[in-house]
Amino acid sequence: MSETSESTQQQEVIGPVALPLDLVSPQLTIRAIVTGMFLGGILSLCNIYAGLKIGWGFNMSITAALLSYGFWELLHKTLGTPKWGMLENNINQTAASSAASVSSAGLVAPIPALTMLTGQQLTWPILSIWVFSVCLVGVIVAVGLRRQMLLRDKLPFPSGIATAETLKEMYAKGEEALSRVYTLVGTAVFAGSLKLFRAFVYPIKKWTLSLSFAAAAKLKAAGVGSYGLYNLTFALDPSLLLVGTGTLIGFRTCVSMLLGAIFAWGILGPQLLEWGWAAPGKAALNASWYRTMVKWLLWPGVAMMVTASLTSFAFSWRSIVAALTGNKGDTAETLTPEEESAEVSRKAFIFGLGVAFVLSVFCQVYFFSIALWLASLGVMFTFLLAVVAARVSGETSITPVGAMGKVTQLVFGVLSPGQVAPNLMAANVTGGAASQCADLLHDMKAGHLMGASPRFQAFAQFFGVLSGSLIGSAAYLVLVPNPQKMLLTDEWPAPAVAAWKAVAELFKVGLQAMPEGSLNAIYIAGALGIVLAILEKVAPKFWQNFVPSPAGIGLAFIIPAYNSISMFIGGLAALLLRRYAPEWSERFLVVLAAGLIAGESLAGVVSAIIKIIQG
Secondary structure, eight states, X not given: OOHHHHHHHHHHHTOSOOOOOOSSSOOSOHHHHHHHHXXXXXXXXXXXXXXXXXXXXXXXXXXXXXHHHHHHHHHHHHHOOOOOOHHHHHHHHHHHHHHHGGGGGTTTTHHHHHHHXXXXXXXXXXXXXXXXXXXXXXXXXXXXXXXXXXXXXXXXXXXXXXXXHHHHHHHHOHHHHHHHHHXXXXXXXXXXXXHHHHHHTOXXXXXXXXXXXXXXXXXXXXXXXXXXXXXXXXXXXXOXXXXXXXXXXXXXXXXXXXXXXXXXXXXXXXXXXXXXXXXXXXXXXXXXXXXXXXHHHHHHXXXXXXXXXXXXXXXXXXXXXXXXXXXXXXXOOXXXXXXXXXXXXXXXXXXXXXXXXXXXXXXXXXXXXXOHHXXXXXXXXXXXXXXXXHHHHHHHSOOOHHHHHHHHHHHHHHHSTXXXXXXXXXXXXXXXXXXXXXXXXXXXXXXXXXXXXXXXXXXXXXXXXXXXXXXXXXXXXXXXXXXXXXXXXXXXOOHHHHHHHHHHHHHHHOGGGSOTTHHHHHHHHHHHHHHHHHHHHHSOXXXXXXXXXXXXXXXXXXXXXXXXXXXXXXXXXXXXXXXXXXXXHHHHHHHHHHHHHHHHHHHHHHHHHHHHHHO
């Protein structure tokens, strides 16, 4: 994005005026906290499931707000319970969003990567405590940065504005909100039912064209006479979660993923097999060779995503400089005594900071035998990166999760060469908490615009991450009880795990960790990632739509081609709906996609639990 368009975007999103502080309407009620903890815990399953599938998570604020509105509105009409107020709903969505975002605390990246590299599998109590300790650091730092980022610098935090405006509209147009709730629940039930039907009644298989190709000499030597499209992972997958994801991520990214899949799995993949650089799988046309081929393809894919992420991050240098130099913006905040009383007190913040610091250091030392000085440095480094991540997220609505993770892995790889645990888990604290902090400030922005008490929101965030840590950790252990065998497979591609694992392996083993020929591919893909990331920022606004997404291309190297195809179908459907039914799309497309994602992911967790019970 160019400097001019950045300025224009900020002018557009700063528009909404904050409502006066409201300390009279119900806010921090028991039902608001319990509803948020329950919904957030359930929605955390969606982000963990999606994260292990495609490496991405989703903001669940609006989903939680709609679901709670529908539930309490139903009880109000049938049982006469008190009306579900807007500020109560804000507390609910704050807690739910905090809980749902626990996937960024390591459950879909460094934690499974650690198990894959060392065999260390955390039990549920220890995993829950660990995830909570990472999240707590993020919550406390977010509380500390709120006044600087929201009141002094007046950063837009666009996702927070979207949540606030949605809540205001819900309470201004009740029937419209209920229509969205019905759409959300209906699509979730449909997607979940289809997932369970496929799992237990009739396994609808992936469909592909019956094309086969003659094998080259090295493949024939491995016992493979021919191979087909399904061997190369080209098929149609009846996954509504992937279609829903495609409707949300944008058509440019979807096209980039399709092109990346065609090149990686359809052009480069067969060459790797013929050169002997990648091994084939089972010699059958209905067998997927994903697990063997991805061992080579993940290296250029990770390289492109890392260089593109860091290059895009570098374009936010003004934000980074402002964050690191303590630029206080143009306007200092002036709070009334009433507003000051609604803030988190300095004593409470310092106490919380001390507790979070001690708990995080203790967990690193006790659970992973990380040196005390390194664990302490990791938490202190969090404060620095959190300021940077929060400012970038506040100005662009994009939390640089990938960049944060790689920066911290590189730092701890230098500080503790050859050691896997510090590279992954100390970096988990720093990158995870910084990302969590940036995401939570969007909720703080929404509350600020609605006149909510920031102190009450801080309480909601605490209870939210507590719920998410307990439920999310249990769900992770149910979904992938054996990461070494289950991840980087067709069922669980886990691209974020692949990226963290690859970087940790490089620092542990060196270049010999890479398969033959992959080093040159890393150089080429890394350079291409830099070039495309630069073009995304400096190209004229019209032409930016035609610059391939390096993140999309890189991801397509790491997930099966049929995942990219399904997301392209979703992106194409969204493009057509927005063009030919713009009004309907504006009202329902996002909640429809959210329903597809939530329904299939929740059904996937239920399916895993049933299979465990059945033995």
